Amino acid sequence: xxxxxxxxxxxxxxxxxxxxxxxxxxxxxxxxxxxxxxxxxxxxxxxxxxxxxxxxxxxxxxxxxxxxxxxxxxxxxxxxxxxxxxxxxxxxxxxxxxxxxxxxxxxxxxxxxxxxxxxxxxxxxxxxxxxxxxxxxxxxxxxxxxxxxxxxxxxxxxxxxxxxxxxxxxxxxxxxxxxxxxxxxxxxxxxxxxxxxxxxxxxxxxxxxxxxxxxxxxxxxxxxxxxxxxxxxxxxxxxxxxxxxxxxxxxxxxxxxxxxxxxxxxxxxxxxxxxxxxxxxxxxxxxxxxxxxxxxxxxxxxxxxxxxxxxxxxxxxxxxxxxxxxxxxxxxxxxxxxxxxxxxxxxxxxxxxxxxxxxxxxxxxxxxxxxxxxxxxxxxxxxxxxxxxxxxxxxxxxxxxx
Numbered sequence: 001x002x003x004x005x006x007x008x009x010x011x012x013x014x015x016x017x018x019x020x021x022x023x024x025x026x027x028x029x030x031x032x033x034x035x036x037x038x039x040x041x042x043x044x045x046x047x048x049x050x051x052x053x054x055x056x057x058x059x060x061x062x063x064x065x066x067x068x069x070x071x072x073x074x075x076x077x078x079x080x081x082x083x084x085x086x087x088x089x090x091x092x093x094x095x096x097x098x099x100x101x102x103x104x105x106x107x108x109x110x111x112x113x114x115x116x117x118x119x120x121x122x123x124x125x126x127x128x129x130x131x132x133x134x135x136x137x138x139x140x141x142x143x144x145x146x147x148x149x150x151x152x153x154x155x156x157x158x159x160x161x162x163x164x165x166x167x168x169x170x171x172x173x174x175x176x177x178x179x180x181x182x183x184x185x186x187x188x189x190x191x192x193x194x195x196x197x198x199x200x201x202x203x204x205x206x207x208x209x210x211x212x213x214x215x216x217x218x219x220x221x222x223x224x225x226x227x228x229x230x231x232x233x234x235x236x237x238x239x240x241x242x243x244x245x246x247x248x249x250x251x252x253x254x255x256x257x258x259x260x261x262x263x264x265x266x267x268x269x270x271x272x273x274x275x276x277x278x279x280x281x282x283x284x285x286x287x288x289x290x291x292x293x294x295x296x297x298x299x300x301x302x303x304x305x306x307x308x309x310x311x312x313x314x315x316x317x318x319x320x321x322x323x324x325x326x327x328x329x330x331x332x333x334x335x336x337x338x339x340x341x342x343x344x345x346x347x348x349x350x351x352x353x354x355x356x357x358x359x360x361x362x363x364x365x366x367x368x369x370x371x372x373x374x375x376x377x378x379x380x381x382x383x384x385x386x387x388x389x390x391x392x393x394x395x396x397x398x399x400x401x402x
Contacts, residue, residue: 070094075104077398080140081307082316083112085396098122111196113139130172137165142197143300144317145211150351150362152319154390159195160202162300164188168222178231185223187254190298192217213298218256224249232269236378237400239277239334242270248291251301261295263288263303269402277334282343284328284402289355297322305349305364308395309402312347313366313388321351325358328402341372345384345401364389372400 075088090104099121106114115137122130142159146152168186175181192215195201208214226247232238250262265288272281288303299320305311306318310326330345348363370384384395 075106077106079106079108079112079114079138081309082144083140084109086112111141128174131170133169135167137163139163142195142199144315145202145299145320146318148321149353150319150321150364154318156205157199158202158205159197159199160300161193161195163191163193178229180228180230182226182228183224188220188222190218190300211299212296212302213256213258216256216258216298218258218298219254220251221254222249222251234377237374237376238271239280239332240271240273244268258296258298261297262291264291280332282330282332282402284326286326287324287358289323303351305351308384308397309399310347311349311364311366311388312345312368312384312395312401313386313393314364314390315393319349319351319364321353323352323355323358325350330401339373339375341374343370343372345370370395
């Protein structure tokens with residue numbers, strides 16, 4: 001490149017630098033940038049999640065399995081122990097931050113039905129008081145009755161059908177984080193009907209002389225008070241903590257022949273982690289008793305044992321009487337803490353006509369193995385194989401055993 005060319009390049013560069021340094025040019029450039037940013041802001045849209053991302057977000061928030069749905073949601077589980085798998089749907093409308101109104105309905109493979117309307121408004125009095133109320137109707141089409149006593153015959157299986165309409169209110173007071181006081185009261189209306197299913201209906205085999213208040217359709221004013229020391233991780237799934245609970249419930253008749261009667265209940269649950277929660281020893285003890293010897297209680301409200309959460313190798317309500325005792329233990333192993341547990345378990349239980357007869361002699365026992373699929377706060381599916389004195393039984397449930 002000759003000297004003349006170098007000179008022209010140098011002069012052009014200096015001229016461009018001088019022009020760009022003028023205030024007018026800088027202001028024009030700034031205006032262009034501001035205009036472009038404004039146009040981009042007007043046309044820009046936030047990224048919208050696809051269906052998969054939306055499902056994962058709702059799952060993490062607990063809409064599907066953790067008991068805190070918003071809007072429409074599916075319902076899976078059971079209407080009552082012994083009613084088989086049930087499914088349905090519900091709608092929850094939130095009012096403010098944490099109050100809500102919920103409407104749900106379920107139908108089971110045994111034709112059990114449930115419709116419920118619930119309202120909840122928690123965290124009053126600086127977060128110490130929770131209030132709720134509900135109206136529900138259930139149709140239990142083929143509840144089991146094998147007779148009374150610890151030695152009832154499995155061949156004496158009859159069924160009964162009962163409808164219950166219930167209006168109730170609940171107040172729970174958290175004095176401290178680990179202590180809960182609860183008051184529960186309302187009106188319960190019962191209507192007995194002939195049982196469905198493959199077994200004889202109860203009135204075809206029994207009479208009022210052998211079955212308390214058979215064919216009665218009582219109406220009760222009900223109230224319950226309980227106190228619980230509670231430090232479980234979650235009622236639906238826990239590897240640590242415990243529950244110590246005392247409760248008293250009383251029924252006053254508004255219609256029917258029976259008089260006032262009451263129940264006293266105690267329950268102790270303790271989870272003992274081993275090796276940083278890789279293994280857990282879980283223990284449970286529970287009693288339920290009719291309070292007074294003179295109390296006349298409808299047979300369908302009497303304490304019972306047998307189900308996927310009591311004596312797991314026995315069908316629901318296999319043993320029924322005035323008093324019950326249940327003991328259970330599990331060794332739980334967590335091959336995958338995010339979603340899978342396994343357990344070896346042992347159950348022992350007994351029913352008796354008198355509280356003094358609730359000893360360890362003559363207890364019905366079972367043992368087995370189970371697999372549980374869970375979220376951090378709830379058990380989504382529990383499958384267990386149990387062996388008792390009357391054979392093998394498989395348990396499918398959507399809740400923790402205790």
